[in-house]
Amino acid sequence: MAKKTQSAFFCQNCGTQSPKWLGKCPNCNEWNSFVEENITKEKKSSSFKSNKINTPKLLNEIENHEEKRIVTNDKELNRVLGGGIVPGSLILLGGDPGIGKSTLLLQFALSSKSKTILYISGEESEKQIKMRAERINKNSEHCFILTETSTQNIFNQIEKVQPDVVVIDSIQTIHSNSIESTPGSVSQIRECTSELIKFAKETGTAVFLIGHINKDGAIAGPKILEHMVDTVLQFEGDRNYVYRILRTIKNRFGSASELGVYEMNQLGLREVNNPSEILISERDEATSGVSIAATIEGARPLLVEIQSLVSSAVYGTPQRSATGFDTKRMNMLLAVLEKRCGFKLASKDVFLNITGGIKIEDTAIDLAIVCSILSSDNNIELDTLICFAGEIGLSGEIRAVKRIEDRIAEAEKLGYKQIIISKYNKLSGKKHNISIKKCGKIEEVFRLLF
Numbered sequence: 464m465a466k467k468t469q470s471a472f473f474c475q476n477c478g479t480q481s482p483k484w485l486g487k488c489p490n491c492n493e494w495n496s497f498v499e500e501n502i503t504k505e506k507k508s509s510s511f512k513s514n515k516i517n518t519p520k521l522l523n524e525i526e527n528h529e530e531k532r533i534v535t536n537d538k539e540l541n542r543v544l545g546g547g548i549v550p551g552s553l554i555l556l557g558g559d560p561g562i563g564k565s566t567l568l569l570q571f572a573l574s575s576k577s578k579t580i581l582y583i584s585g586e587e588s589e590k591q592i593k594m595r596a597e598r599i600n601k602n603s604e605h606c607f608i609l610t611e612t613s614t615q616n617i618f619n620q621i622e623k624v625q626p627d628v629v630v631i632d633s634i635q636t637i638h639s640n641s642i643e644s645t646p647g648s649v650s651q652i653r654e655c656t657s658e659l660i661k662f663a664k665e666t667g668t669a670v671f672l673i674g675h676i677n678k679d680g681a682i683a684g685p686k687i688l689e690h691m692v693d694t695v696l697q698f699e700g701d702r703n704y705v706y707r708i709l710r711t712i713k714n715r716f717g718s719a720s721e722l723g724v725y726e727m728n729q730l731g732l733r734e735v736n737n738p739s740e741i742l743i744s745e746r747d748e749a750t751s752g753v754s755i756a757a758t759i760e761g762a763r764p765l766l767v768e769i770q771s772l773v774s775s776a777v778y779g780t781p782q783r784s785a786t787g788f789d790t791k792r793m794n795m796l797l798a799v800l801e802k803r804c805g806f807k808l809a810s811k812d813v814f815l816n817i818t819g820g821i822k823i824e825d826t827a828i829d830l831a832i833v834c835s836i837l838s839s840d841n842n843i844e845l846d847t848l849i850c851f852a853g854e855i856g857l858s859g860e861i862r863a864v865k866r867i868e869d870r871i872a873e874a875e876k877l878g879y880k881q882i883i884i885s886k887y888n889k890l891s892g893k894k895h896n897i898s899i900k901k902c903g904k905i906e907e908v909f910r911l912l913f
Contacts, residue, residue, distance in 0.1 A: 472497040473649040478685025491686070500644040533627065533669065536574040539725060539734045540567075542763070543696060543709050545717015548628065551667040552716065553660055555634075555689065557674045557682040558698030563707055564673050566599065566731050567698065568630045573601035580605060581626035585612040585636030585646075599731035612646065614639045614658055626668065631659070633673040634688075649685045656691050689713065700727075704820035706741060707732065711761070721761035739766040739877055742819040752839030755850040756831030757870035757882065758823055764866070764873035766850060768818040769828065771835040776812050787817030788832070789824070796833055796855055803859035804905050808840065827864035829855040830883065833905060834912060843913055848880040859905050863887040871895055883908060 472481045475498055477491040484497050532547030541547050544554070558564045565587075572580040573596060580603075584592060589610055596602065607624055611617050614637060621629065631637060637655045638646040645651065656672070663670045672692065674682045682689060689695050693715045700707035709723035724735040735741060743755060743766055752771040757764065776782070785793045793815055800806045813836060817823055830853035838845050852870045854862040863885045864870075874882050875897040886901035902908045 539723030543721040552693040554694040573603040578627040630671040701820035749844035754835040756828035757852040772814040773840040785815040861885040
């Protein structure tokens with residue numbers, strides 16, 4: 464006799480369930496996101512069997528054993544995870560197709576010297592993984608490879624291998640026998656993730672999940688997936704550049720604003736320990752419209768190069784374009800220069816670019832952007848050994864920024880002779896080998912530079 468099944472409609476964006484099709488999701492307001500999925504009337508038991516029975520305890524009765532993090536050979540991965548992998552944590556890694564997600568975690572798995580790692584792939588065969596491992600010249604006696612998509616079989620093999628870390632590539636290809644919908648559907652992703660969370664928390668095994676992303680750049684599947692896991696990492700980069708950025712979106716065990724930099728080459732991904740050197744291009748001669756900004760990403764100070772081009776508008780409406788920076792904030796800075804400082808930029812095209820394919824959200828680069836725009840507008844080159852750190856207010860004042868000492872130290876380390884900051888920043892009094900100029904208004908900076 465055939466199994467009795469029933470269907471329901473799930474929102475592919477947030478996972479909301481509905482008995483009938485809806486044009487607009489009432490939870491996330493997304494249009495045309497409901498898809499019909501078959502679900503069983505009687506749900507089968509979970510693939511992961513647990514004999515542990517939890518009982519209520521007082522807070523002072525809970526034993527607090529400080530668990531040591533698993534420190535990997537990848538310093539950039541350690542940084543974005545907050546110092547290493549926390550045992551029992553679930554880490555979700557998302558990114559564009561072909562950006563290097565599988566290569567990054569395969570390199571991590573093969574570089575392990577002591578911890579046992581099980582790499583589970585639902586997208587590639589064993590021979591294909593072997594070819595990729597040979598290409599990046601990696602081999603390990605502690606890394607096991609498994610090509611499987613059923614969670615029941617995966618937990619059976621995990622019980623035999625007893626790994627310290629499990630890598631699953633990818634969560635969209637895994638399916639559970641307790642749900643009859645297709646792999647990659649909302650209900651399958653939610654069920655498989657909940658089984659893996661239960662396994663990770665009860666056994667103390669760290670689990671990496673690779674997740675696909677949709678056309679909007681968000682991780683595919685229900686939004687609840689990102690709420691369920693402990694850490695969400697985003698692997699991003701421009702295909703026109705060889706550099707990749709590993710960014711922390713969420714982290715329950717560390718800072719949520721860390722950043723790791725990699726270089727993609729024929730041998731895989733190489734760690735970049737000093738990103739400031741790659742984000743500043745080498746120039747034979749000074750060029751107008753170029754300035755250097757001292758920024759902070761997580762705990763890491765960076766120096767980035769800002770390039771601007773200001774020209775007379777050919778068409779009626781001036782063009783405003785920014786790469787790696789918020790265009791709305793650039794328009795705000797242009798309005799401040801026009802209204803407060805008297806620079807006539809309303810009828811000119813303005814193009815802004817942050818080199819290296821990196822995206823910066825730190826407002827401390829406002830001063831460098833303003834100086835770059837004024838340099839291009841007046842066609843006057845800035846000294847290549849001057850950098851900037853300051854936020855611009857709506858009245859044209861230069862506001863103080865956080866962690867100014869770290870920015871000054873990074874500029875000093877890279878050989879810069881002068882840094883211009885806000886006069887409202889308070890310094891510790893430590894002596895520096897770099898000249899520190901304090902300004903309160905954009906006009907003061909303009910007189911100092913030009």
